Amino acid sequence: MPVYEEYVRASADEASDVHGDAESRVYSAMNNGDPMEASAVVAVVAARAVAEWWRVAVDAIDNQGLDAADALALTRQAARRCLIEHTVPRHACPVEQEFARTRIEAARTFYRTTAHLEEITTTAATRTPGAADSTNMAEAAADGSALGEPGNAAASGQAS
Numbered sequence: 624m625p626v627y628e629e630y631v632r633a634s635a636d637e638a639s640d641v642h643g644d645a646e647s648r649v650y651s652a653m654n655n656g657d658p659m660e661a662s663a664v665v666a667v668v669a670a671r672a673v674a675e676w677w678r679v680a681v682d683a684i685d686n687q688g689l690d691a692a693d694a695l696a697l698t699r700q701a702a703r704r705c706l707i708e709h710t711v712p713r714h715a716c717p718v719e720q721e722f723a724r725t726r727i728e729a730a731r732t733f734y735r736t737t738a739h740l741e742e743i744t745t746t747a748a749t750r751t752p753g754a755a756d757s758t759n760m761a762e763a764a765a766d767g768s769a770l771g772e773p774g775n776a777a778a779s780g781q782a783s
Contacts, residue, residue: 628684628691634736635677642670668722672729676702699737705730 645666652659676698683694709727714720 625691627695631677631680631684631691631695635674635681638670638674638677642667642674645670665721665725668725669729669732672726673732676729676733695737695740699734699740702730702734706734 645663649659649663649667651657652663679701680691680694680698683689683697684691687694689697705727711727712720712723714723
């Protein structure tokens with residue numbers, strides 16, 4: 624496996640582990656009858672959203688046959704588009720509002736985390752004719768549908 628692909632997969636695994644750890648802390652608190660901290664739930668949502676951006680890159684490698692540099696370039700473009708084109712939605716429910724804001728912040732976190740790869744991925748993206756549409760990737764990751772669910776299952780109380 625090429626080094627760049629190893630980096631993408633290791634980063635995806637690390638983000639998934641952070642999400643799993645945050646989720647485990649919430650489940651443990653629930654099982655122990657401890658009071659539920661809102662910050663713990665927000666940490667789960669944030670970690671899940673960041674992990675999803677990495678999963679989009681891995682899925683592009685596995686399912687679309689892109690090499691790692693191209694997959695990451697397209698995912699970075701999708702995250703950037705999410706940051707530029709998506710406004711923070713205004714929901715009457717404060718929980719939905721926080722989840723929406725957290726998904727946008729996850730795009731920012733992913734984009735900044737991968738900023739050191741800008742030169743490599745920009746070059747890769749410009750040489751990829753017919754590559755996956757980063758617009759669809761951004762929309763799927765930003766609205767939660769890339770999580771394999773319609774909308775935001777976390778807001779409705781479903782666990783991953």
